[in-house]
Structures are given as C-alpha cells and as structure tokens.
Amino acid sequence: MSKVKSFLNIFTSTVILLLIYFPIGLVLLFSFNDSIYFIFPFKGFTLKWYSRLLEDPAFFKSILNSIIIALGATAGSLSIGIPASFSFVRLRRNTLFVGFIVIPFIMPWLVIGVSSLVFFHTIGIPLSILTVILSHIIYSIPLVVFIIAARLISLNPNYEKASMDLGANELQTFMNITLPLIYPSIAVSALITFLWSFDNFIITFFTIGSEVTFPIWVWGSLRHPTNVPVITAASSIVIVIGSLIVYFLESYRMRKGLGTALMI
Amino acid sequence: MTPFSLELISIYKNYGKITALEDINLKIRRGELLTVLGPSGSGKSTLLKIIGGFEDPTRGEVYINGELMNNVPPYRRPTSMVFQDLALFPHLNVFDNIAYGLKIRKYPINEIKKKVKDVAELLHIEELLDRRITQLSGGQQQRVALARSLILEPEILLLDEPLGPLDVKLRKEMQLELRKLQKNLNSTWVYVTHDHEEAMVMSDRVAILKSGRIIDIGTIKEIYERPKNRFTAEFLGEVNIIECVVDSIDGDIFTSTCGKLKIEGRTFKELKKGDKIQIMIRPEKVKIMSSLNTQIGDKNVLSGRIVEVIYKGAYSDLKIETEDSGIFTARTLGSTYSVDEVVFLKWDREDVIVIEE
Numbered sequence: 168m169s170k171v172k173s174f175l176n177i178f179t180s181t182v183i184l185l186l187i188y189f190p191i192g193l194v195l196l197f198s199f200n201d202s203i204y205f206i207f208p209f210k211g212f213t214l215k216w217y218s219r220l221l222e223d224p225a226f227f228k229s230i231l232n233s234i235i236i237a238l239g240a241t242a243g244s245l246s247i248g249i250p251a252s253f254s255f256v257r258l259r260r261n262t263l264f265v266g267f268i269v270i271p272f273i274m275p276w277l278v279i280g281v282s283s284l285v286f287f288h289t290i291g292i293p294l295s296i297l298t299v300i301l302s303h304i305i306y307s308i309p310l311v312v313f314i315i316a317a318r319l320i321s322l323n324p325n326y327e328k329a330s331m332d333l334g335a336n337e338l339q340t341f342m343n344i345t346l347p348l349i350y351p352s353i354a355v356s357a358l359i360t361f362l363w364s365f366d367n368f369i370i371t372f373f374t375i376g377s378e379v380t381f382p383i384w385v386w387g388s389l390r391h392p393t394n395v396p397v398i399t400a401a402s403s404i405v406i407v408i409g410s411l412i413v414y415f416l417e418s419y420r421m422r423k424g425l426g427t428a429l430m431i
Numbered sequence: 432m433t434p435f436s437l438e439l440i441s442i443y444k445n446y447g448k449i450t451a452l453e454d455i456n457l458k459i460r461r462g463e464l465l466t467v468l469g470p471s472g473s474g475k476s477t478l479l480k481i482i483g484g485f486e487d488p489t490r491g492e493v494y495i496n497g498e499l500m501n502n503v504p505p506y507r508r509p510t511s512m513v514f515q516d517l518a519l520f521p522h523l524n525v526f527d528n529i530a531y532g533l534k535i536r537k538y539p540i541n542e543i544k545k546k547v548k549d550v551a552e553l554l555h556i557e558e559l560l561d562r563r564i565t566q567l568s569g570g571q572q573q574r575v576a577l578a579r580s581l582i583l584e585p586e587i588l589l590l591d592e593p594l595g596p597l598d599v600k601l602r603k604e605m606q607l608e609l610r611k612l613q614k615n616l617n618s619t620w621v622y623v624t625h626d627h628e629e630a631m632v633m634s635d636r637v638a639i640l641k642s643g644r645i646i647d648i649g650t651i652k653e654i655y656e657r658p659k660n661r662f663t664a665e666f667l668g669e670v671n672i673i674e675c676v677v678d679s680i681d682g683d684i685f686t687s688t689c690g691k692l693k694i695e696g697r698t699f700k701e702l703k704k705g706d707k708i709q710i711m712i713r714p715e716k717v718k719i720m721s722s723l724n725t726q727i728g729d730k731n732v733l734s735g736r737i738v739e740v741i742y743k744g745a746y747s748d749l750k751i752e753t754e755d756s757g758i759f760t761a762r763t764l765g766s767t768y769s770v771d772e773v774v775f776l777k778w779d780r781e782d783v784i785v786i787e788e
Contacts, residue, residue, distance in 0.1 A: 325518035328485055331505040332512045333532035333583065343535075347522045 191406060198399035203392060216400040226401060229384035233365050236296055236380060240303035240364035241357050247304065248311025249353065255312060256319040272309035279306050280373035287374065294376030302374045303364045310363070311356040318352035381405070433497035436461045436587050436619035437482065442491035444477055444643075451477045453643045455491070459587075462617040464610070466630040468666070469640030475623040476515070478640070479589045482621060483512045496586055511580035512589040517572055519564045525575050526560040532583045550582045553612070570601050577609075581616070588613075590622045594629065606632045627667050631655075639663045659787050661709060669714045669748065669760050672786070677706040684780070686730065690755035695730040696783025709786045714748060716782035717761040719768070723775040731783070733776040735759060737768055751776065 193205075201211040220226055255264060271279060283302040284294075292298060326348065330340040368382040375383065385401065388394040435458045442455040451474045459465050467475050480486040481493060484505035493500040500508055511532075519528050526547060527534075533543045551557045554574040559567065567575065573593060580588055594602045610633050613620050622633055630637050631651050639647040639654065639662070647654050647663040658664040661672055675687035675694055685702050686695045687710070694710055702708065723732065735753035749768055751759045761776055768774065 323516065323518060325514045325516055326520060328505070329512070329514060329518040329520070329579075330531070332483060332485075332510070333535065333579065334506045335531075335535045336504070336506050339535055343531075344520060 194399050195403050195406065198396065198403040200396070203396055205395075216396040217404075220397050220400045220404075223397070225379060225384060229379045229381045232296060232378055233381040236299050236303065236371070237361045237364040239296075239300035240307055241360045243300060243304040244307035244311050244360050245353065245357055248308045248356065249315060251308065252312045252315035252319055256316050268309050268312050270309075271306045272313075274306075276306065276367070276369040280370040283370065284373040294374055296375070296378055298374045298376070299371050299378075299380070302370050303367060306370065307360040307363060310359060314356040314359075315349060315352050318349045322348060433494075434460055435494075436463070436496060437621070438492075438494040438497075439482075440492040440494070442478075442481060442488045442493070444474070444481060444486065445489045451643050452481070452488070455643075455645055457638065457645065457648075459619055459621065461619055463635045464613050464620045464622060464633060466622045466624060466634035466637045467640055468624060468627060468630045468637050470625055470666070473640040474643040475625075475640055476591055477643075479512065479591050479621065479623055482587065483510050483589050484508045509586035510589055511583055511585035511587075513576050513580055513591065513593045515591040515593065515595060517576040517593070519572055519576055519579070521564050523564070524560070525556070525562050525564065525567070528564065528575055529560075529578045529582055531579060546582055547578075550578045553581070554578050569596055570605065573597065573605065584618075586619065588618060588620045590620060592624050594624075602629075603632075609633065639666065657784060658711065661711075661786055664711050664784075664786060669762070671712045671714065671717075671759055673710045673712070675708050675710050677702050677704055677708060679704060685785075692733055692753075692755075693730045694783055695780045696785065697780060698785045700785060700787060702785070711784040711786050712778055712782060714760040714762040715746075716778050717759075718777045719749065719761050719763050720775045720777065721772075723777070731778050731780060733759065734773065735776070737770050737772045737774060740768060740770060749774070 197205050198216055199212050199214070200209050201213040201215070202209075251268065255268070279302060283298070283305070287294060287298050287301075322345070326344050327340050330344045331337070335343060366382060368386065371380050371383060372386075379387070381401075385398050388398050437457065437459040439455050439457040442452055443450070444452040455478065457465075467478060469475050477486060481488050482495075484500065484503060484507075487502065495509060520531065523531070529547050529550065530543050533546060538546075547560070548557070551560060554577055556571060556574045556578065559571055559575070564572065564575070576593065594605050597605060606629055622630075624630055624633075634651055636649060637647075637651050637654055638645050641662055647659045654663055655667050658667065664670045664672065673689045673692070673694065675689035678686045678688055678693075680702055683697050683699070684695065685698050686693060687708065689710070696710065723734070733751075733753055735751040737749050738752045738758070739750035741748040741750070746762050746764050747768070749761045749763060751761060751774065753759050759776065761774075
C-alpha cells in the first residue's frame with residue numbers, strides 16, 4: 168500500500184474515532200459516574216442513574232411514542248413515496264413535480280415545524296401524535312423519492328418487459344420482478360426515515376402538543392441539572408440497542424451475501 | 432388454420448414526426464426462420480416490439496395464427512422474445528428464470544421441474560440450474576435466455592440480435608446450433624441482426640430493412656445473386672456497381688456502354704435502347720489474368736493497375752484502378768499479385784446483374 172493511502176487510512180480512522188466515537192464513549196463512561204458533573208477524575212462507579220431512569224415512566228412513554236411516530240412516519244412516507252417515485256421516473260413529466268418534491272427537503276426544519284403548527288391550528292386539528300406523524304411524513308417523502316427513484320432509473324426496463332413477455336401481467340410483474348429488484352432501496356429509505364423521525368426534535372416540538380417523544384423528554388430533562396446523568400444513562404441504552412440492531416442486520420446481510428445496505 | 436404464423440398488413444409506426452416503420456407487409460409461414468437484416472436505426476427492433484406487443488403500430492394490423500393481435504398485451508400473445516441484453520432476472524437463479532413463465536401460469540411443480548429439465552437438456556445447461564445469473568458466461572446466459580422463452584413453446588420466437596456480445600468463434604457455433612434447433616423444433620422464428628453473414632447462415636428468408644421499409648425480401652440466395660437495389664447489393668458484401676447505357680437488345684441479351692467498357696448481360700426486365708442502368712458484378716465472379724488473348728474493347732473485359740491487395744486469409748481482394756470506371760474489386764484465391772501490376776479482368780455474361788431500382 169502506498170504511503171498516501173496508509174496516511175489517508177490512519178487520518179480517516181482517527182477523525183472518525185475522535186469526532187464520533189470519543190464523545191459517544193464519554194457519554195457511556197459518565198453514565199456510570201457517581202456525580203452530576205462531567206469532570207474527571209471519576210467519583211466512583213454507580214448504577215443509580217440507570218435505576219432512576221428505569222423508575223421513570225415518562226422515559227418509557229417517550230420511547231414508546233417515538234417508536235409509534237417513527238413507524239407511522241415510515242409507513243406513511245413509503246406509501247406515498249413509492250408511487251411518487253414511479254410516476255416521477257416512468258411518466259417523465261417531471262419538472263414541476265420534482266420542484267414540489269424537493270421543497271420540503273431544502274426547507275429548514277424550523278420552518279416546516281412552524282408552518283405545520285400554523286396549518287394544523289388554522290384548519291382546527293388538535294395537536295397530537297398524529298399531527299407529528301403527518302409533519303414527519305411531509306419532510307421524509309423527498310428522501311424516499313430520491314432513494315427509490317435513483318434505483319428505478321438504473322433498473323433495466325427490459326426486466327419488466329421480459330416478465331410480461333413470459334406471461335405475467337402488470338401486477339404479477341411488479342410483485343415478482345420490480346419489487347424484489349428495488350427492495351434494498353425501499354429498505355434503506357425505510358431505515359433512514361425511521362431514524363430521522365425517531366431523532367427529530369424541531370418539527371416534533373412544534374407539532375406535538377402535550378405528548379412527549381424521546382428527544383423532547385431529553386430536552387425537558389436537561390433543564391434540571393440533577394437529571395443530566397439520567398440522560399446519559401438513557402442515551403447509553405439507546406446507543407447500545409441501536410448498535411445491536413445494526414450488528415444483527417449486518418451479520419444477516421453478510422450471511423445472505425447481499426450488497427451493503429447503502430449500495431442501493 | 433392459416434399456414435402463416437405471422438401476417439403484418441401495412442404496418443406504420445411514427446414517433447412524433449419520425450417515421451420508424453413504413454408500410455411493412457410480411458407473411459411468415461409456420462416453421463420458417465425469417466431474418467430481418469438492416470443497419471442500426473433501420474427499425475428492426477421496433478418491428479420486433481410491435482410483433483411482441485411492446486409497441487402499438489400507428490397504423491396497420493398484426494395477425495398471429497390468423498388472429499388480430501392489435502391491442503393485445505405482450506402477456507396474452509403467443510410470442511416470446513429473446514432480448515438484445517437478454518434481460519435475465521438477476522435476483523433469480525437459472526432454474527427460476529427458466530421456470531418463470533410456467534410458474535406464472537401456475538403449472539404444478541412436478542411438471543415445471545420436468546419441463547425445465549427437458550429444455551435444459553436441449554440447450555446443454557443441465558449443470559447450471561442452481562447457479563446465479565451473475566455466475567454464468569455470456570454464452571451460458573444466451574442459452575438460459577433461450578430456454579426461458581422456448582419452455583413456453585411460443586408460436587413465434589423473436590430474437591433481437593441475441594448473439595451480439597459473443598466472440599466470433601462462439602457466435603459461429605451458436606448460429607449453427609440455433610439453426611439446427613429451430614429446424615428440429617419446426618417453430619417460427621423472427622431473427623433480427625445487422626450481420627449479413629449471420630443472416631446467410633440462419634435464414635430461410637431474409638428481409639432487408641432500410642429506413643423503416645422492407646426494400647428486399649427472399650431467400651438469401653435470391654437476394655444475394657439478384658438484389659433488387661444497390662443498397663441490398665452493397666449490404667450483402669463487396670460489390671462492383673457500374674453505371675451504363677443500353678446500346679442494343681437481342682432477346683434477353685443486352686449490350687451496354689459504360690465509358691470505355693462494354694458490358695453484355697442477360698436481363699429479366701424490359702429494357703430499351705438508351706436506358707440508363709446500374710450493373711452489379713460480384714468480385715468473386717471476376718476472373719483475373721496477367722495476359723489476354725482477346726482485344727481490349729471487347730465485351731466484359733477490363734484492364735487496370737492494382738492499387739491495393741487486401742489479404743483476407745482464404746482469399747485476397749484486389750483493388751484495381753481502371754481507366755475510367757474508378758476502382759474495381761476482384762477476388763482471388765491465390766496471393767500471387769502485387770501492387771502496381773497490370774492485370775486483365777473478365778467475367779461471364781451470366782454474372783452481369785442489372786439492379787432494379
């Protein structure tokens with residue numbers, strides 16, 4: 168390996184370690200620290216933040232709400248985004264359509280949040296988990312369309328023609344040929360939509376009313392300094408569970424010999 | 432039952448202002464292999480798409496087995512297509528690719544297995560049934576694509592330059608094998624290609640397509656030896672085309688003047704004195720001699736200087752510069768001639784072909 172290459176390798180891994188994993192590692196570390204301040208040296212090992220967390224029903228409620236919202240947003244944006252991708256790619260009458268699809272993508276989340284709030288207020292829909300799901304769907308659709316349309320554009324149209332030639336009608340062709348071939352792009356957009364929605368704070372903040380999601384719960388807890396270590400415990404749990412899910416997905420993928428999830 | 436698998440009646444296809452096909456009339460007998468030969472952009476693929484049902488003709492009628500097929504979708508037509516890029520389903524293995532049509536038709540699994548086994552044997556791919564498509568060579572993919580279509584026993588098999596990406600040797604083998612297969616199955620094939628040598632090996636009949644029109648059709652022998660027009664003559668190999676004026680006619684023998692050259696030939700067409708005609712002489716019909724015992728100025732005799740010798744292995748093509756007929760091509764099996772040599776050319780009047788324009 169050339170010197171430039173090995174330098175680049177070391178450089179990249181160092182940057183990733185320092186910028187991403189070091190802060191995460193600190194959070195994990197301090198969730199076991201017997202102090203409410205984030206300063207070295209350690210005061211001592213404790214699990215009390217974890218037990219405080221697990222005694223807090225608001226935490227579980229917020230996680231449950233976040234999952235419901237993320238699932239709803241994913242289902243909603245896929246069921247609109249997949250047909251939209253097809254009409255975008257196949258009909259080719261797309262100039263205006265692309266513009267409309269892109270707008271939520273380039274609009275600041277703050278603006279989406281505020282305008283959603285105004286919209287729901289104006290037409291008289293009370294704020295709830297449902298309004299959060301609706302506003303998340305709005306900003307996820309462009310992402311879904313971009314990812315799936317990219318795959319559809321590169322899909323050889325002769326696969327579908329061959330299928331019809333061999334006797335399959337449009338629906339059979341879609342189920343047997345098109346869907347399996349674009350499935351990875353659907354999975355990826357579903358995954359990203361789920362994570363975006365789960366993480367989202369700004370839009371959620373404006374559209375949720377009195378309910379609590381996980382990011383909202385974290386934000387609320389931050390205002391009480393004594394609660395901050397509890398947040399590190401909560402973050403640690405979310406990080407560990409997330410990493411485990413990624414680990415199992417990756418090992419499943421490697422067993423199946425599929426391309427990487429992001430290689431749509 | 433009609434003896435024709437396919438009848439195309441006055442087919443037109445326009446894309447906006449562009450005319451892709453113009454007044455195509457074609458009848459293909461059951462069991463016939465018709466090759467559609469033409470340069471790229473001549474409308475060959477469009478023609479196949481119209482037969483297969485992927486495109487609707489702007490005008491005209493498509494009959495398959497005597498039944499009108501306009502507006503019938505591809506999945507209800509008794510045709511099957513082998514695509515130029517084969518379009519094998521990449522997420523299915525070889526078995527599932529071949530079985531696809533039968534599975535869609537909900538055949539019982541035992542019958543599917545038997546039929547797949549039979550067609551795989553026919554095409555010598557029994558060993559490959561468990562493989563993924565990406566693990567196959569070009570030639571193997573070719574066979575799988577054929578098997579996937581043939582298993583459905585289509586009334587008409589459509590092939591869109593399927594041998595294009597193969598190397599020359601494999602292509603020649605596949606041509607012979609395909610031809611044999613088609614004869615054994617006695618099925619109707621429409622084979623599209625731009626390679627005239629492939630057309631010669633493969634076809635019962637050849638249709639020459641140019642700019643969306645069929646400009647010549649017949650057995651390969653007919654159109655090679657007696658092409659209707661200059662395009663066909665030139666498309667099917669080296670040819671000398673000479674412009675002449677008819678001098679006299681005696682029965683079906685005519686004589687004509689082409690500059691200093693006099694050509695005598697037989698015609699099957701009404702000619703009269705003063706007619707301007709185009710005469711075709713194939714290079715392999717020309718005899719090359721170092722000396723001549725007849726006079727220059729005699730009929731069907733020419734002299735010139737060799738300007739180029741193109742060695743082609745089994746034969747050589749000589750490019751001969753004549754006094755006023757430009758460059759003349761003659762073919763020789765030996766390789767004894769060299770550049771700047773003066774030679775005499777001679778041909779029989781039976782080898783003089785008047786091209787109908």
